[in-house]
Amino acid sequence: MSDPVTWDAGLVSRYDHAGPLYRAYPGPAQYRDAISPRDLGAALENCGRLERPLSLYIHIPFCASACHHCSRTRLITRDRSRVQSYLAALYQEMELVSSHLQGRSSVERLHLGGGTPTLLDHGELAELMGRLRRHFRLRADDNAVYSVSIDPREADWSTLGQLRELGFNHLHLEVPDLDQRVLLAVNRRQNPDQTRTMMDAARALAYRSVSMDLLYGLPGQTSASFARTLDQAVAMKPDRLSLHRYLHRPERHAPQRHIRAAELPGRDECLSIFGSALHRLQQADYRFIGMGQFAMPDDSLSLAREAGMLIYGLQGYVAGVECDLIGLGASAISRVGGVCWRNDRDVERYRRKLSYPRLAADQGRVLTTDDRLRRVVIQQLLCRLRLDYRDIEQRFGIDFQIYFADCQAALRQMDQDGLIRLAAQGIEVLPAGWPLVARVCSVFDAYLPVGAQPVHAQII
Template structure:
């Protein structure tokens, strides 16, 4: 994709802070929870299959760009203590589930899941299987750090059924790596990929970030060449979110010049052109995948989903998160665990689930959530289908939103169709902006700051 001067003008016009819509409403609308019953009610009543998420927060060092909830330590015995707490949380949570609900998906995120030793991971696997029944062919995936990845880690995750892995590269340029406090020779990336393939992992995904200090088109082009040589099945190329008011360590990145908005746009253009030219499909936002990947197939079949773990092919599942800061997503409510370890410990020692914040969805929330997900996954909306599905007159119900879409339509971001509209190629860059039009809660304010949409 080559950006014309008109495209660049559009990017500057629509570049603004906005949610990523891994949920609707976004997590900053969650409220403090004192009574757990309302946020657990739909979980207790449900028979839907389960998607488990385990937040493993430990890292040996802090990457200065990181926006995740992490604990920096070199002490491996802290992982043993954390597993004791996970064991308590699993036992407490199991009492809220109907029997025989099957797990169809499981993901380990962090932090650094491979901070844990092979023996510690085996213990975690035993705890999980003690409380949950897994469906045949359940999808198990893990996030990995190639800098400290050994065969014992890959083997342990494989024993838990993992066949998918993603690992962060961010950038291959040594100067950029030093500036972001993540020095990672490319030989470590090559070794990580070999380990995954040797242990039967069928999907290996690489994460990059554009918008980091000292990045430019030439250096990032070399990074793309290096990771393409590894032949990943998917790539996630994230727009760096500079939010030092939330993550103070990011202030350290300001020691070096950050790319200007125009330079970031050039990096994004490079990514789209390079990866689509190499045969990858641009799914949307920041995700690319090979044509035979199930994400691409799901998007073409209009069955692609979006949740707190990003794009997914598993519809109708309930996401159950464990560990500090993890978020759970049931049919009728969201809930989030406490973010610090000692509060997590105190809650579990009091035999209380460590839920800190949550949100009970209204019927209108569920409708708008469905509309936003359909838009972000299908890159189109069919008003007639949504009218039939939700027993509404879509055009009347969303009259204000359709009025707001006139501007994007005039700018070429969408094309009106007989049944609704489709997002254009340039419009894909602004999918978050288009979703914001259907968000009844979105009001830009200093108290609720988001990353830039482009």
């Protein structure tokens, strides 16, 4: 997919509205059942028995201060006793999970996120990785993808050096914006020099890739201000850049109540910001991977896109084979075989559950055959930008046209509008539809009522 994306403002405006981003299907909104310990144990034991590769996500919920735009599960504290009690619960969870796996599955991907993982001191970080290596088969050859999210305000050269020695080789820089006025509006005091310092440190320490995450739609942002931010970001030359749209839901996320809706850029301004950014990044030789992610031509994501070897999940696009996902920590999501679950989102309840001891799963779901089928369809569209009917028919023993008869009218409309090309053999997402591929996927979502526009996140 080396061709430039086509930006059709009228088409985008018509199809841009809130909906699922499909980092998981079914999504956590469908995890409504109390998942039984027997189902969890059987799923983990089967994963270990078959030696299926693993992706581990570790959630560290602590932050030193509250950013007003935040929608994540986090706890504002520098109290080391609270950190230590959480880590003790996390280590208990590691032991419980690994007892089912019996050390048979290799960890091909690892992500340490939060919150602010680097609020852990050097001793805590070393112990965390030591425990992980004790309980799971972590790779030692630096060929797996072990990544960590960094707040440039809460890290320095020594921290990045230690993380590299501990086996991390991919760095995610959390940088909502580089405009001081916008950052002040979301209670985040951060200057561009802090970000540049982390970028320089990562290169000197031979991290394999560095990504920068930017948010648009924040209070006080304009097309002009974001263009300046993007110019600064491009000048730093991160290997990857991700653009995510801020979704204002103060009724659900308490920190957002500090943001007045009147201060936010409107829908048309947000679309203008993304359209201009798309053009600017392609000028700078970034390749559009999908879902707001961009990468340089020699980055592993770009190479995987060209080779048809992308996977899309909770950490966005990754290169390589699909893995079972195990999430450790409060709010973390797991998908092992045909069983999905989410840990309790409340940090204290999560800790108390593990003190019994038992796994901290709150709600979950055992996937149906229909869930699995639709998940494969959605993954192929997101990762290959095309769908082969015969492949789906052979894998699931269906007649595609009959099974998805209720989807045909919406697909024909998208074909007429130029998002996709329908053929007897399958679907191809056209360049004008690449930024809107999640909208194409939504046609196959069994949990979206016809005509519904649920609030999940903005597609663009």
